[in-house]
Amino acid sequence: MKILVINAGSSSIKYQMLDMTDEAVLASGLVERIGEPTGKLVYKAFPDSDQESKTVLEQPIPDHETGMKLVIELLTDADKGVIKDISEITAVGHRIVHGGDKFHAPSLVDDVVEQAIEDTAPMAPLHNMAHLAGIRTAKALFPGVPQVVVFDTAFHQTMPPEAYMYALPYEMYEKQRVRRYGFHGTSHKYVSGEAARLMGxxxxxxxxxxxxxxxxxxxxxxxxxxxxxxxxxxxxxxxxxxxxxxxxxxxxxxxxxxxxxxxxxxxxxxxxxxxxxxxxxxxxxxxxxxxxxxxxxxxxxxxxxxxxxxxxxxxxxxxxxxxxxxxxxxxxxxxxxxxxxxxxxxxxxxxxxxxxxxxxxxxxxxxxxxxxxxxxxxxxxxxxxxxxxxxxxxxxxxxxxxxx
Missing domain, CATH: 3.30.420.40 (ATPase, nucleotide binding domain)
Known part of the structure; x- marks a missing residue:
């Protein structure tokens, strides 16, 4: 199972391709300065655990779709690529900064999920709309491939009300969902799980x-x-x-x-x-x-x-x-x-x-x-x-x- 992880920003795309058979990183990189006169793409491939090849491209990258097409070209390149074609990609995982209190776990992308991410955008206006651009680009470029969203806020949704509520008029929570959400949840979940494993x-x-x-x-x-x-x-x-x-x-x-x-x-x-x-x-x-x-x-x-x-x-x-x-x-x-x-x-x-x-x-x-x-x-x-x-x-x- 090969999974492509995408973290789309307003003018960037951070990406990583993993083989989940052994959780090995096959390739990773960054597309940046999207929409500027000169964009930049960094692509690192790891054909073997002790080898790395690096490619840097500097050229206009007008939008996220162009950036992702360049990534796909490198991932499938006869010499530098790590897959033969995009049919090897089992799923695409997207990092989403804010899921409000609607998302407690990762979700498969559908129209309802996309709308919920957009509805939550006022809480993270710079991030969520950029993430949506990444999702919609990936849907177009990887037709039929499952798209999964993983929320930074999801791990914190297990907080009890006494921890997440503010002592403000209660209608502010009821009408505008003003409460504590927390961030970096994906990181906190990962290292807390690793700590448990390391302690046996x-x-x-x-x-x-x-x-x-x-x-x-x-x-x-x-x-x-x-x-x-x-x-x-x-x-x-x-x-x-x-x-x-x-x-x-x-x-x-x-x-x-x-x-x-x-x-x-x-x-x-x-x-x-x-x-x-x-x-x-x-x-x-x-x-x-x-x-x-x-x-x-x-x-x-x-x-x-x-x-x-x-x-x-x-x-x-x-x-x-x-x-x-x-x-x-x-x-x-x-x-x-x-x-x-x-x-x-x-x-x-x-x-x-x-x-x-x-x-x-x-x-x-x-x-x-x-x-x-x-x-x-x-x-x-x-x-x-x-x-x-x-x-x-x-x-x-x-x-x-x-x-x-």
């Missing part, structure tokens, strides 16, 4: 706190394989401090800035999403630059690091409570979580009384594969597990198609 348990047998730390950051409390709380909310702005997003702030900050600075709601929203977080505190949103600045004595960079890891610790503590104090593992993943040993160490610093103790030697350096970094006497295991959202989408696509 079924997901239903363990409780895990997962930290997806990248330019966007979120944390989830996973009880018996199901999410019971997560840090992001109606939008990806809430929760942890991120690269350019502020995370949790007093909601009255909006009104204060409107009164004191004369800013519009749109302007304030843009500041909180694009000019805040690490960037707002110290002028940098790449943690590597922040560490380098700290070594040179930059006090704002040090403040940014301390604020980020303090917020992380706060959420870990609250999720320990959400899980009844019984936590089997804490898992770090994504760009910062996998590669930044300083952030990992400072995030769990001072949590020894809660049974969380890091081994500095094990924690040192980056993680290109799963590794345990907890001390021998730590009651809670600590893992670094590289995320693999494409594989998780492919797995869910395979399971749905196989059971259809």
């Amino acid at each position: 348990k079924a997901p239903e047998e363990c409780n895990v706190i997962t930290l997806h730390l990248g330019n966007g950051c979120s944390m989830s409390a996973v009880k018996g394989g199901e999410c019971v709380d997560t840090s992001m909310g109606l939008t990806p702005l809430a929760g942890l401090i991120m690269g350019t997003r502020c995370g949790d702030v007093d909601p009255a900050v909006y009104a204060f800035l409107e009164r004191s600075q004369g800013l519009t709601l749109s302007e304030i929203d843009s500041i909180m999403n694009k000019r805040s977080g690490l960037l707002g505190i110290c002028g940098m949103n790449d943690m590597r630059d922040i560490h380098a600045a700290i070594e040179k004595g930059d006090e704002k960079a040090a403040l940014a690091l301390n604020m980020v890891t303090y917020r992380n610790r706060q959420y870990i503590g609250s999720y320990m409570a959400s899980l009844g104090g019984k936590v089997d593992a804490i898992v770090f993943t994504a760009g910062i979580g996998e590669n930044d040993d300083i952030v990992r160490a400072k995030t769990v610093e001072g949590l020894e009384a809660m049974g969380i103790k890091l081994d500095p030697a094990k924690n040192a350096g980056r993680a290109t594969e799963p590794k345990a970094v907890h001390a021998a006497d730590s009651r809670v295991q600590i893992w670094v597990i590289p995320t693999n959202e494409e594989l998780e989408i492919a797995r869910q696509t395979r399971d749905l198609v196989a059971g259809a």
Whole structure:
């Protein structure tokens, strides 16, 4: 069973072809700058596990259909391709950012599903309409091939009402579905499942706190394989401090800035999403630059690091409570979580009384594969597990198609 995974953005298509017999990646790449004067396509093929061939094309790519046709040409190329023709593709799996509360699991695409994704677009206007463009392009280019949508929000739909509801007038939920949804769900599902496997348990047998730390950051409390709380909310702005997003702030900050600075709601929203977080505190949103600045004595960079890891610790503590104090593992993943040993160490610093103790030697350096970094006497295991959202989408696509 060969599955093509597509993540379509407004001007890009990220793709990966997997052979689900052994979950091997056959090819992957990115089409970007769609609609600009010069587009770019990167295609990597893996004919053998220890070999890689790379092709880069730079040419006008006016729309998603043109981009996908170029991908298909490379996938089926006599020399560079990994399949003979598109008939080898069993199914196409699509990443969808927002499914609202309509989708609790992956779904086969039909007219009703497409309309539901479009109806949810106001909650993720830049993402969902781009995803729809990817779906419609794939339907046209792969006629008769099952199209499956996997939602970032779906994993969090197991949260109980006391966790996902806001203390706002109830009619706002009834009429406009204003509630917490959470994001990065595909990543949280993948690494929590991998953590259970690495500990020799079924997901239903363990409780895990997962930290997806990248330019966007979120944390989830996973009880018996199901999410019971997560840090992001109606939008990806809430929760942890991120690269350019502020995370949790007093909601009255909006009104204060409107009164004191004369800013519009749109302007304030843009500041909180694009000019805040690490960037707002110290002028940098790449943690590597922040560490380098700290070594040179930059006090704002040090403040940014301390604020980020303090917020992380706060959420870990609250999720320990959400899980009844019984936590089997804490898992770090994504760009910062996998590669930044300083952030990992400072995030769990001072949590020894809660049974969380890091081994500095094990924690040192980056993680290109799963590794345990907890001390021998730590009651809670600590893992670094590289995320693999494409594989998780492919797995869910395979399971749905196989059971259809």
